[in-house]
Amino acid sequence: MTDNHDTETTKPVLPATTTTSGGGEGSATATTGLLPPEHWTQLGRVAIYDEENEEDPGAQDNLSSTASISSSILKYRTIQGRTYHSEVGNASYWGTNDARHNNSLDILHHLFTLVLDGKLFLAPVKNPKKVLDVGTGTGIWAIDFADQYPDATVIGTDISPIQPSWVPSNVRFDIEDCTRDWSFADNDFDFVHIRYLSGCIPDWFEFFRQAYRVISPGGYLESYEGSPNVRSDDDTLPPDSAIAQWGPLFVNGGKLIGRSFSVVDEGLQAKAMAAAGFVDIQTRRIKVPSGPWPADPHQKEIGLFSQHAVESDVEGFILFFTNVQQWSREQVQVYITHLLRELHSKKHHVYHYESVVWGRKPQVDEVPAGISAAPEVA
């Protein structure tokens, strides 16, 4: 197995043409690095993946299995036939919440555990008794954690009721908007886990302050996020390729809705943890390949799952942001055909960074490192 933890910084690949938004078709804007959507229709569809934009038949299964949830939470919004979460608090989430996309989330869970060499987390958590998974998605991490730690009570929160009902007895799911005040008591959890919420959080500093409040002294927060910016070290990623455009599409879209996708690239996790008061903050920055190009078998497997997660539902990942950026249905579908063709071509030796950051809430009487204790006064 190859150690792929990498601290080297490589600049994201941006299109070479950087004109302003008034530039000709096919040029990228200087500020966003994003090609105008007409670029794709100008190129035309390529025959690789002829997916029609039908309503996901599997979405009905979710609805019936969560019949006890109040009907307002199930009134999903739709974009081009795909469903999104209903109005809950301040939440604005970019992913679809239908069966097709939930399948991608479960593939991503497998990918993330492969990246962590089979582990569910890296923080030195011992004998956890109460654990919170914020933005739990399909609840797959919470369920696996509950299975591994049968003595722990695990709570997963989300704005979409997409979690299964057959779960271990020590796990439960609550509908809660994590961008509002959390409903949990102070010092309630010995571990809070947060994964893959880039593009969902308006203020990471406030977010981790809330986590700090609910974690008991000595407990841990762990945050696992990925960068959408795709890179290559061997010039196999043309700047105007569909793969290279993935990052700017998300980064620019996140800016437009006030929810950053630059969490990893700006080191926000560690900064927000330190500002909240966490100590012993550790960061593991990991290069994650996409596609089966690495020679190392473990990295090749990671690359396969990374590609598979995207391929399984490209539309569910991008439709919200292409809609925000006013792409037409045709532009979206043509872009998808190019992306899939490039992914299948195996010519692009690409990767992105993922960052796992964890920190400990100090004990009440703990003296911060580097400061000597005051002598006791008799």
Ligand SMILES: C[S@@+](CC[C@H](N)C(=O)[O-])C[C@H]1O[C@@H](n2cnc3c(N)ncnc32)[C@H](O)[C@@H]1O
């Ligand atoms: C990309 S998924 C990640 C799911 C899960 N953490 C994982 O790693 O498998 C993001 C999840 O966050 C949820 N989410 C987005 N905004 C939220 C909010 N304001 N409050 C709670 N959950 C939110 C979405 O509904 C979605 O299920």
